[in-house]
Amino acid sequence: MGEKPLTLYGQALASRMLLGTARYDSPSVLVDAIAAADPAMLTVSVRRQAGVAGRTFWNLLRESGRTILPNTAGCLSAQEAVKTACLARELFDTKRIKLEVIGDEVNLQPDPFGLVDAAIELVRLGFQVFPYCTEDWVVCRRLLDAGCEVLMPWAAPIGTGQGPRNPRALRELRDHLPTVPMIVDAGIGLPSHACQVMEWGFDGVLLNTAVSRALDPVKMASAFADAIRSGRAGFKAGPMISQDIATSSTPEIGRPFTLDSTAPAEAPMLTSP
Amino acid sequence: MGEKPLTLYGQALASRMLLGTARYDSPSVLVDAIAAADPAMLTVSVRRQAGVAGRTFWNLLRESGRTILPNTAGCLSAQEAVKTACLARELFDTKRIKLEVIGDEVNLQPDPFGLVDAAIELVRLGFQVFPYCTEDWVVCRRLLDAGCEVLMPWAAPIGTGQGPRNPRALRELRDHLPTVPMIVDAGIGLPSHACQVMEWGFDGVLLNTAVSRALDPVKMASAFADAIRSGRAGFKAGPMISQDIATSSTPEIGRPFTLDSTAPAEAPMLTSP
Amino acid sequence: MGEKPLTLYGQALASRMLLGTARYDSPSVLVDAIAAADPAMLTVSVRRQAGVAGRTFWNLLRESGRTILPNTAGCLSAQEAVKTACLARELFDTKRIKLEVIGDEVNLQPDPFGLVDAAIELVRLGFQVFPYCTEDWVVCRRLLDAGCEVLMPWAAPIGTGQGPRNPRALRELRDHLPTVPMIVDAGIGLPSHACQVMEWGFDGVLLNTAVSRALDPVKMASAFADAIRSGRAGFKAGPMISQDIATSSTPEIGRPFTLDSTAPAEAPMLTSP
Amino acid sequence: MGEKPLTLYGQALASRMLLGTARYDSPSVLVDAIAAADPAMLTVSVRRQAGVAGRTFWNLLRESGRTILPNTAGCLSAQEAVKTACLARELFDTKRIKLEVIGDEVNLQPDPFGLVDAAIELVRLGFQVFPYCTEDWVVCRRLLDAGCEVLMPWAAPIGTGQGPRNPRALRELRDHLPTVPMIVDAGIGLPSHACQVMEWGFDGVLLNTAVSRALDPVKMASAFADAIRSGRAGFKAGPMISQDIATSSTPEIGRPFTLDSTAPAEAPMLTSP
Amino acid sequence: MFVTVNGQKTSLPELSTLAGLLRQVAPAFPFAVARNEEVVPRESYEQCRLQPGDAIEIVHPAAGG
Amino acid sequence: MFVTVNGQKTSLPELSTLAGLLRQVAPAFPFAVARNEEVVPRESYEQCRLQPGDAIEIVHPAAGG
Amino acid sequence: MFVTVNGQKTSLPELSTLAGLLRQVAPAFPFAVARNEEVVPRESYEQCRLQPGDAIEIVHPAAGG
């Protein structure tokens, strides 16, 4: 794509999509979706029972050759998140952790207080923290002060697919911290949602439900890959500014049958004004 | 793309983007944008003075190898549009015409009355009419009754780049006439706009200002190509339905450190429900 | 309210609400709703069977003392609307007619073509036409040219209560014809919808379903009366312009415990900057 | 108004509007705006220099006879807010405090962390805390646990007049804690904004800039009073549910000139279904 | 002879006037009448001779949006 | 004699044909021509006799949205 | 001795009480006072002995949103 890649914690990423591995109808659908999405990272969790039976989930992950980003999904406190992160580090042999501290079991929003506490502790323990957060500037400032080098603000509650439902605030967060890598995580439901946040200058998108719960997850995965690339290019290409007043694209000068005799009879004229 | 191509007036189109050729900073930028956009058609106009000086506009069009769709942009009456169409047919040797009858010189909206009259006359004269219209069901019905085989409803006034500003009505038009090919023409400003209308099931998008007035028109052209492909795939892939209530993607069962001893100690379990 | 009243066809109206009389659970609910709404006009229709049994609909209308505005609801052609209008004039002894020519039985949108034809004929026959129309500038221009002295653009399809779903276009219509009285008719569902269109400068609102299908129509009627008065006052009071950047209302100067010793020790200071 | 009044900390309030006293062009404009708004409370601040010269601000407040709600506007930490509150209690002889702890001097958003700390301390010191907060459920839960009996979520950043810019989240907060009194504070710019949040079930609105910076603050004050009353009535009156499909309000049966001979020739029929 | 009233076939004595028909049908007050889609003013009920097959519309005030 | 070409008065020898006018004006290729708002097909340039006051339109391909 | 009043250095006779300071500064009524960030209730103005370097805040009612 000709531009320098997204770099998180010093690692240059080949794409700007991160893909979740949950809620797919079968391991093979997941494998095909990964191939179609070509994500930079796959998010996973740690659970007591083994992942997918038969061809174990582990082989599937390794064969994908993707960077693994374990999460602390479902953790309701900083302590629980830290303990889970430590297990994840041991299990996946990675310092990366997608830090989730859930503040409410109905809207699954991040718990700003637990999130910051956990971030401080995890950075102290040497983790590279990818915090799932809200668009609250104060929470984000504290996460950065804690040592997070990326922010993962939500577009909308997890699994709702509503897309960016607080667009002005999300854009203001992006513009407020221009140098901080930001991945929109949670609530994206359609390729156009992903394309839109990329146009705002977000650095990437983390998707799960929008792909796994599509009727054709593999086709949806490639649609999102295109959408994210498209939104990024749109952002870099310096889009036109939305106008209030209509402006004809086709030049007015030299319309046939008009009395406008200003146009010289035959002198070739540059059309684009 | 594996699915049957968009067919308009019996002609299968290689892509679902139609690109305008106005308001580019130079002929070479236009050429590169065409290559990047890979549009099925290029829209042009007829004017008294020659197109681009030097390498004439005509050579540029022929070398592009694209289907040419002349317009009647700027025409303020059905008569003027019909006369202009006849000149365009003679000049470009094509029956295709993008019919524009402008009803107001401030918002450049289609004139429903002149548009239908012109469509009836042009179909009688053997033209294949691509009418630039509004999302008004009655106007659209009359255009179809007149013999138009495609509708080109606006997303927003020409050149404003506001994107689909009457989304519910535009979607209702799409769903109201499911078998009629519809291209959104006018007012698209960003790749996400194009992606969104494609997700609603529109068959294609006609762009001009959004590409020609971008700081980097070539990059923007390819962004739109990706966005349109992505939106189409999103539409075909059966996207998830937007939910009101959050649903965790990561399974709850088997979270470590919980007292939930339901999970059998070690029985491998299918995680994705 | 101290400002000159809304005048339609030379008649000064006591309020800016017009109320429909359909779909109330009983005549007494309708009577109470009229009292609470205090509308300038009541809309009615002409039907083969008598209105409300017992205390006939007619007595109810006369006792209300309100101006009656018969409609041509349900008419699918200009001819049918004109015939219906003539019956209505004979029946209600009024030249006023709310002209409705329905273009589609699914979305009940106005038929731009039939509407204009009917308007021309009805003005010729001496009617004072109140046309239910769309926000299409060309259609509106033709209605004015036909002799209509008021426009009644829809906010959304009849009975949907969606509120103004094409806000930018509706506002542009209002601003495009600043001296033409405009009543928003159809699709208003909530007091805030009515308040909003009044803030945009519309001259009045015509409501029916939003009142008659509320659980407490009488309370809802008075809520709408307040909302319309409030929106009108908001429009006249020159509202603040929406800002992108936050500005504290409480003055910063002289905050206690700050090192900001610029503030003179005790000199009384004008607080509002 | 016939319904039981809003009660905060055991005090029944005569109206659901709280009015700020900052940024008025003169004391007399403020006095007239207060009379027009008829607010339940006036918000004030404590500053080193005296309020308004001449007829001191103090007399103006006492003569208004309104409940005074001092704020801690501009405080950047919990400590500063607590100290300011103590000064305010001494000065205004009231336990009420509008607790503001500003987390960022650009968007003036509440600091979730400082806000909760200050709330805990102030409740301990016997204050009745009115916390200016965000729509974050976790922050709100902690404020309630701290002993706050009311929440004052923002609609948009202070002084921007953007109105509720995160509508779904704000409504979810309202519905999530149905028994907690909630006043929308900050960012309301138009009467329709106030009307809308009241329709969602919020208990009141706190306004300042939208009134003081209107061209005619007194007219705007009364517009807001109407709007808040209207929105409250709209909420209580059980509004219609927004529909996707149009439904004619005027009955179809018995339309003249139709072949529909089902309608009995002359039997009076109940029209409203 | 036969005419239709609001779409319903109705029999009438020959040489009936509209007034005659109205006395027979006795519609609730108030009403307005059209004959073959032409409004018949109240004053003309008596002189308005009906022909076989005439289409008579009798309408009343009804609720409307 | 005089005709207008793209709204501009242009003098021509009597009995000129459209082909004659085109040789005189020599518009850049490609172009299409209308005479008094009627398109003149390329094949007919030679036989198309011009009359004084004819309105000739010569158009070329131009950019368009 | 010196104390600060609303951030401004102010000189005072030794052994001044807060009441003394207030008589000297004579702030407009009503006001509230804090000494070293602690609110001093009106009743205690007389007994409140000031020390050099005390930080006195005198605040008044002001407009607020």
Place this chain on the structure above:
Amino acid sequence: MFVTVNGQKTSLPELSTLAGLLRQVAPAFPFAVARNEEVVPRESYEQCRLQPGDAIEIVHPAAGG
């Protein structure tokens, strides 16, 4: 003696090491283990003496969003 494994009571011979437990339970590879909420690195399975009432967590890679 008894320990809990993933919340389930499990009986073990006295003086078992974590490695012993793992041989008994034989969890699918790969897994990570925590004892009383402290992660036990793979290398320490053998030396890790279990006490009655220890809470052992054995986790595996699982799908995640």
